Amino acid sequence: MHTRAIVRRPGRNFAGGITTSNLGKPDYEKALRQHAAYCDALARCGLAVTVLKADERYPDGCFVEDTAIVTRDVAVITRPGALARRGEEKEIARVLSGYFETVMIEEPGTLDGGDVLRVEGHFYIGISGRTNREGARQLSDILARYGYTSSEKEVRDGLHLKSDIAYLGRGNFISTPVFSEMVQGASTIILDNDESYSANCLLINDYLLIPGGFPQSGKKIADLGYNIIEVEMSEFRKMDGGLTCLSLLF
Numbered sequence: 001m002h003t004r005a006i007v008r009r010p011g012r013n014f015a016g017g018i019t020t021s022n023l024g025k026p027d028y029e030k031a032l033r034q035h036a037a038y039c040d041a042l043a044r045c046g047l048a049v050t051v052l053k054a055d056e057r058y059p060d061g062c063f064v065e066d067t068a069i070v071t072r073d074v075a076v077i078t079r080p081g082a083l084a085r086r087g088e089e090k091e092i093a094r095v096l097s098g099y100f101e102t103v104m105i106e107e108p109g110t111l112d113g114g115d116v117l118r119v120e121g122h123f124y125i126g127i128s129g130r131t132n133r134e135g136a137r138q139l140s141d142i143l144a145r146y147g148y149t150s151s152e153k154e155v156r157d158g159l160h161l162k163s164d165i166a167y168l169g170r171g172n173f174i175s176t177p178v179f180s181e182m183v184q185g186a187s188t189i190i191l192d193n194d195e196s197y198s199a200n201c202l203l204i205n206d207y208l209l210i211p212g213g214f215p216q217s218g219k220k221i222a223d224l225g226y227n228i229i230e231v232e233m234s235e236f237r238k239m240d241g242g243l244t245c246l247s248l249l250f
């Protein structure tokens with residue numbers, strides 16, 4: 001059960017972040033409105049939301065998920081894989097140290113939280129353009145100290161592991177065709193290719209946040225009986241960001 005979330009408001013230079021999406025430049029005012037609606041959705045799920053002010057040094061700074069892996073026992077502070085994002089983790093480490101023991105991923109390791117998919121007590125760690133094997137090894141060693149298991153998964157396409165797959169609890173996954181076979185024996189919803197963005201959805205307590213505008217996915221997910229909250233994400237999608245990217249939950 002989660003009780004808290006940390007988010008960071010997008011800065012005025014949000015459009016200057018890293019993206020491969022080719023969906024055009026985000027509208028800053030619209031991004032702020034969508035971010036506020038996202039925070040409202042978190043509150044509706046029962047979370048106390050800490051909203052950090054924008055840090056204009058980091059255009060991608062609203063994507064706080066990449067800066068830490070938070071468990072009940074420890075917060076692992078990452079070393080982001082993109083040079084332009086390195087440093088975002090410092091303020092997050094300061095905030096999380098008020099709640100948890102914190103442990104840092106050290107050079108030459110790199111790790112983005114978007115590559116870390118937690119499934120109960122197991123963590124899948126994506127090896128991607130952002131997360132290297134050394135970062136994955138360090139995370140795995142830290143998690144093992146607290147009784148968690150982990151395994152690595154190659155991410156060949158897409159930004160992060162969680163760009164393509166989410167765990168919905170109760171043994172259910174949602175995935176693009178890319179990772180449809182990742183978890184043997186699990187119940188996995190396979191999304192249509194043209195709705196692959198909706199693989200990045202976010203389970204919070206009894207609620208499931210899904211991005212607005214993906215009708216086929218919405219229907220498939222609705223069949224599983226979750227309390228669904230749709231959140232408009234168009235401006236974050238333009239910057240390769242999804243629902244999980246915008247918060248740290250604990």
Ligand code: GLY
Nearest residue numbers: 017018060239240
């Ligand atoms: N724009 C998010 C990222 O590339 O990390």
